[in-house]
Structures are given as structure tokens and as C-alpha cells.
Amino acid sequence: MIDLDEIDRSLLRALAKDASQSAGALGKRFGLSQPATWRRIKRLEDAKIIVGRRLVLNREALGFGVTVFLGVKLATKGRVSLEDFERAVTAIPEVQAVHHVLGMYDYRLRVVARDLADFERVLRRRVMTLPGIGNVEANVLLSEERCPGPIG
Structure with a gap:
């Protein structure tokens, strides 16, 4: 297991809310460059802390009430x-x-x-x-x- 700092935890919270955010947008939000943000996300994926991203569908809008x-x-x-x-x-x-x-x-x-x-x-x-x-x-x-x- 890798050690997570507060920026890693902030990135995870932000991605958990919206996984479609770009590394550039996340970097601006947390005071990092786009490449530094991308490397952190890649490190979290390689460590199996991030194991995938998924699309959340609005079931009601699709007719499943x-x-x-x-x-x-x-x-x-x-x-x-x-x-x-x-x-x-x-x-x-x-x-x-x-x-x-x-x-x-x-x-x-x-x-x-x-x-x-x-x-x-x-x-x-x-x-x-x-x-x-x-x-x-x-x-x-x-x-x-x-x-x-x-x-x-």
C-alpha cells in the first residue's frame, strides 16, 4: 500500500464525485501542473487504489422508475x-x-x-x-x- 498525502486524498474525493474531470482542471484546483496531476492519478491507478471509472446513468430518465x-x-x-x-x-x-x-x-x-x-x-x-x-x-x-x- 502506498502512503497518501492530502493532495492524493483530495484528488480521490474529487474524482469520486466526477471522474470525468481532466488532470488539467484538477491540477488548477489543487495547485498542481497537469503533468504532476496526471502522474499522481497514474500512481493511484498503478497501486490499485483507483480500479476503474464508471458512467452513472439516470435510471428514471431512461424509463426505469x-x-x-x-x-x-x-x-x-x-x-x-x-x-x-x-x-x-x-x-x-x-x-x-x-x-x-x-x-x-x-x-x-x-x-x-x-x-x-x-x-x-x-x-x-x-x-x-x-x-x-x-x-x-x-x-x-x-x-x-x-x-x-x-x-x-
Whole structure:
């Protein structure tokens, strides 16, 4: 692990908010030249502190007004491999995230749908037909706030 100074931490916070910012713009903001900023970002990438950048889409603007978190308990872990379940569930386009977790459920899924009727269709025709599916609990997302990551 590399030592991070306050400029590194500031760069990480700024990139976490908007990863499309240029090294030149970030450099001006933090009193660095564009090449010095680029080198710092490259060092953070090489150290695997920055492992990628992603595009965040407005699901509602794209017509997906409902987000549901599903708790999934597999019926019989011995009969179906976790890999088979994971392969099948990740093939469902409405499933945005799959988390293998400890606790009451084996998996937590983030599912998007156009509306509740569309979610019911996805649940009945896609999720409930997955290999090894057992109990499922649904929690509809009411609102979401972005929390900054753990950058000390």
C-alpha cells in the first residue's frame, strides 16, 4: 500500500464525485501542473487504489422508475452451485448488482424496472425461475443519497 498525502486524498474525493474531470482542471484546483496531476492519478491507478471509472446513468430518465432490493435465500445450496446461480442471475439485464452476503439471505440483488408491474414480470418470469431459488424478500427503494467513500 502506498502512503497518501492530502493532495492524493483530495484528488480521490474529487474524482469520486466526477471522474470525468481532466488532470488539467484538477491540477488548477489543487495547485498542481497537469503533468504532476496526471502522474499522481497514474500512481493511484498503478497501486490499485483507483480500479476503474464508471458512467452513472439516470435510471428514471431512461424509463426505469422503480428500484428494488431483493434478499435471496437459495433453497438447497448443495444441489445448485453458487456459480450456476451467479451466472444465471447476472444474465438478467434488470439485475444491476449481485452481492453474495452473510446473514439471513445468501444474496442481495439490486433490480431496476419501469414500474411495479414490470418488476412483477421480472420477478415472476426471470428471478423466480433461477436455479436454486428459495425465499425472496423485496424492498422497494424510496430515495437514495450518495455517501462518500472511506477516504481518510
